Amino acid sequence: MVTLNINGSDHTIDVETDTPLLWVLRDELALTGTKYGCGLGLCGACTVLLDGRPTRSCVVPVSAVSGQAIVTIEGLSKDKSHPVQRAWIEESVPQCGYCQSGMILATVALLKNKPNPTDHDIDTNVTNICRCGTYNRVRKAIHRAARMQENGETPVGGSSTA
Amino acid sequence: MTGKSIGIIAGAIVLAGLGVLAWAAIRPGPMAFAGGKRATLAQYPGSPTGVPADLPPMDALARAKYLTQAADCEACHTADGGQPFAGGLAFQTDFGIIYSPNITPDRETGIGTWTDADFLKAVHQGISKDKGWLYPAFPYAAYTYLTDADALAIKAYLFSLPPQKNVPPSTKLRFPYNQRWLMAIWSRLYDPDSRFRPVVDRSPSWNRGAYLVEALGHCGDCHTPRTALQSLDNRHKFAGGLSEGWRAYNLTSDVDSGIGGWSREDLVGYLTTGHSLDRGTAFGPMAQAVHLSFQKLTTADVSAIAEYVRSVPPVPTPDLPAPRLKPAPEDPAQGVAAGSNPRGEALFASMCAGCHTWTGANHFVPHATLTGTRAVNDPTATNVALAVLRGAATLPPSADIAVMPAFGQAWSDDDIAAVSNYVVGRFGARASAITGAQVQQLRDGK
């Protein structure tokens, strides 16, 4: 049995300790916003925040994360109102959208550490793979979200660790 | 000058030359470092040979399998993707390629017609019934220390396997190395052809460790540097060697460049799991050795090996710094001089950071931690480059959470060099400058 703190709530789950956090989220807790893309930590579709740090949940055994605050895409806001989410909508970033949960969480973490990221900061910190080629819009939306956060627009609802 | 003085000078030169040759040729044995009084096995009250006392009860064949695993015959006698023990693994040497023979009991292509005496002759003296003199790629100078009983137990295990028809490619070395009879000289110089003799004043577990290491595990064949004549330079025992291009690092008790800073638990953990936190993760041939051999041994045996290895006196490897134990900063923009290796940084960001993190410390998957590992604290970046090229390919695929994949197929030599230098520079004690050309050599197995 393992207890996880996800988006502010505790969940106790009966699952083998070496199960990757990704599959616990998806299959045991029906939190399917976090995606499977490669299983090797290479693509970032499975990105969650672990105590605020962007972490690829497909290479994290669930036993290693009890006691840490986990934030998934579902936990950013109740109503798509997080500045990053709003910037994503305003720039119409997603195409197929499958990579975007991870992309958004990587961005949330980046903006926490660097509220005014340079393009180079974005290059090294947002390395999620997108096969639809939305990268230039991602970049634009990151700058936009940075400006929104600078203007004091804070996330509404959802987890306070975001 | 007079004829007489010329003769004296000539004689002195010859004598000096012979002395040098003698010094060069006659080398200390692998246990010489321990000093002490040696006994024969008959004289020795303990039993450092055979299977360990803490082995659960099993039949003779299972015990024989244990010894075969301790000797790790399978690693060298199995080709990539081939049947176990059926031979065909290629050993790239400076003299050409040596292929391991088929040691399954097939009568035509394996050793099915060998008698006990044939087997002992091969294992103890390096003489094959089929090929004549064997090259020391086969570590018979180590296996010579096996008791007859243990060697024949291994034979019995091999003969219990299903015979496999396989004719490996012919070993072709360039002249004069293709003259096998020259190996007779090598054997005379370097194979004592005598069985293991324990050191009386050392503990039974130390002696058990000695037998496991010298007669079975033959660790020195990778971890001891070789002389020009390809014998083991036991004056620098365990100071490091090469294995299939990988650096087999210094196992002496030197603190900076060896394992002098490792605890007994570190070493036992490394051998049994292939990983020790802040020390390293076994890769390449060592990963295979862990998987095929060390993981099959009992706790007491691994402990004995650790005791023995840790008793080897310190010999430094000059190019290896003391490992850096402090993780790198979390911020990618810090920890490496900005703009010093943009290509390496970009590749690391894309392909590596997801598992290995920017700090080098992975608390969720400890064996992905780079901080403190010897490979990263090696300014030649050899093992880092090989790990990136080949991944953890020698381990069988499993549903384990993270097995490092190979990047050599898709990325160029220059790319591999750039990211290797980035890794060593960011996480290690001293920067590296491996080049694309050097990576190509590693890639080609040279």
Added chain:
Amino acid sequence: MSDITRRAFVGGAVALTGLTLSLELPAQETARQAAPGVPRPPRTPSAFLQIGEDDRITIITPAVEMGQGGHTSLPMIIMEELGGNWDRLRVVDAPAAAIYNNPLFGLQATVGSFSVRGWYLELRRIGAAARVMLLQAAAQTWKVSPEHCVADGSEVIHDSSGRRCSFGSVARLAASLPIPQNPLLKTVAQYTMIGSSPPRVDVPDKVDGSARYGIDVTLPDMLYAAVKTCPTFGGKLKSLDDSACRSMPAYRATVRLADGVVVVAQSYWQARKALERVKVEYELGPLAGLDSEKVSQQLHAGFAEPGFVARHDGKVEAALAGAAKVLESVYEVPYLAHACMEPMNCTARVTDAGCEIWCGTQNPQAAQAAAATALGIAPARVQVHVQYLGGGFGRRGEADYVTQAVLAAKATQGKPVKLIWSREEDIQHDFYRPAAAIRFRGGLDAAGKLVALEAKIISASAPAIGRPGAPPFFVEAVEDANYRIPNFYVTGLNKDLGVRFGFWRSVNHSHNPFMLEGFIDELARAAGKDPYLFRREMLQHGSEGARRQLAVLDLMAQKANWQHPPAGHAFGISAFEAFGSFIGTIVEVSVKDRFVTIHRVVQAIDCGVAIHPDNISAQLEGGMAFGLTAAVRGEITLRNGAVMQANFNDYPALALSEMPLVESYIVPSTAAPGGVGEPGTGPIAPSLGNAIYAATGQRLRSLPLSRHRLSLKVART
């Protein structure tokens, strides 16, 4: 053109009241859908558009959503004529049914950038018909003339009195009125919605994890399945030993496939772990000796084998013989994988009543047929629930993973099974973009004019669909080139090497333009001419295609300032017709120490009427990125009959840091819409190759760049 007829209304699969309700088609209707040659049934507006009394507009779209905007652009067409309010819109995927067959090629498939092209007129008629009925209903209620009523923003407005009512308030009455057969359609000049860029309907759900893809489907009592299949093409399962997984508590079932094994368990991770424990032996089959070298050899051997003639203008042999200068070049490209971000998957439930499947698919009918075949039941008993696709690119037009899921679901006594491919399985069991080779010969006269061009194309190809008499796909982009070349001879040899192939984004436009536009560039250089002007010359002949391609060429050249590349930089250019549109790209590069730096990409498209300009520019950029990845490092290689690549470590994608600055331009046009999803993929490779030549003098006749030890750098100035 089909008649718009009323169909029998039998309640509604979607519980709405109001305008034309029925979604359930009679059983006979659905049974006819797969039969070729069956006359297309008349289109029922209700199958596409429903307006509820709550004023909600539900559009059932025949195009799936894989990121290309299908759930937005098709509804826009209906809404334009309807006069509906975009905020009231809800979009659902169509079920598998013949009524959703694309008018252009007769299948219900979102492929070939055909959706807007095929549905443009039909959907306008449906929207217009509904508008007319709503106006009539309101006019009737107000006792005024419908000619004085207009529809706008989901309201009917009486122009003289200003009276308004919502669509919803008159929907029920409108539903009882006759359906007009030939409603008046708007002119392009009257468009208010088409040509604007309303918010895409799928975007909000894609920023909070609520968008549901096939892999996300969750049902009560659902089990999970993992699968592995023989690594060689055409191999078969010989034996399996699953004794090691039967003791796992989460294990549920083992299902044998002809070429592999499925393991069903309580969760996906358990299914994967169990699958690892299954010992499998394969009969590797006749292709076990195939490797990439042999593939290349067989392609090249095809040059000496007879093919078919795809185009024959003039007398090319004589023209070459008389030419002042003759060039010959051979080009080649490798296999490519799709690597959709969402690996293949399908959820299936099999009961006595029939079968239900949930998956992302570009071809619901193919999914339905595959399930029906696997179960030996009539297609009418298979219901397909289309989900969002985490990438399609042509891969999800296949139904191999549907068959697997259905067979797995047979073994679970009616419990649904979600079958998920690992990334490794996904890369190694793709329907690859085929490898191809073209041998060109070109002849220039003394004035440097191209007087003769001969091309022999060797590849594996599917036959043309929906275009009787059309040549198979693999000669497109060459045999239909718009250049006027007096002697133009194109032959092709359709050579199936046994490697499983399929449709990859832009199909043969993903590589034939690389080869043709590369050779055209070689000819331009041999003629001592500017590559842009050389192409211009051949597009002067006034056909519609030439005219429009020329306009794209000229627009790009102007925007890029072709005549004046910055110091140390070089341009490369290509342009061609694809999917009913005209596309071109100029790339600006500099090359140093084996690094190709892309400074800028300029794209231009003439896609006729531009439905959603913002989406078009997104598709151009995205398509370009897809093509750029392939050009730089995309290569599927074979050894011992198996694919050597497995995951993103050895089939790497383009990174965000590698995405160049892109400018996209849309040529204003009132022509019928052309395709937009795929054209952007094709031109980047030839333009990049031509730019590298301009910068270095090195001509690349094969891809990817990594094969030539070239790497990519992006300058972000």
